[in-house]
Amino acid sequence: MIRRMLTICLLAGVLIPTSAQLLMKNVFKAMPDSVMPYLSQNNRLDFIDFVESGMKAEVKNQLDGMSEMTSLADDSLTIRLNEAVMVTMILLPVAHPTQDVNQVIAVVHTYTFQSGQQESVVNYYTTSWQPMIEFPQLTIAAQQRISALKVQTIFNWETKNLNKY
Secondary structure, three states, X not given: OHHHHHHHHHHHHHHHHHHOOXXXXXXXXXXXXXXXXXXXXXXXXXXXHHHHOOOXXXXXXXXXXXXXXXXXXXXXXXXXXXXXXXXEEEEEEEOOOOOOOOEEEEEEEEEEOOOOOEEEEEEEEEOOOOEOOOOXXXXXXXXXXXXXXXXXXXXXXXXXXXXOO
């Protein structure tokens, strides 16, 4: 009997943290309109429904243009807001978790200018969508992931412009 109770307690200790893990789709659903006024809450819900149904996730945004969710994973998503703006959101672990914060949301806006040049801007939020004033202390893997996004932006611009000639 004691072994069964011990086994149940151990399994509960392993399963509960993983079931409480945040998923990007839930974080995205809870995002306030003020973070990305381009998309309404209905747009965000439609994106998720379309992706989960295997359909093309394209919606009419608040400016009567078309926006498309190009990827949705457990810890990230990518949306092309329009021809000039791509948004990538990533749930990232912090280096020193506290009771209140063990993950942050990185929102990477990549802007494409008429010249073809691209620039990325990264903003960080708590998982309750509070803007972070100070740069969060991310794990090394999380830092590398953000750096890879920035390098990919530079690489895509160079490839696009070099292939013109």
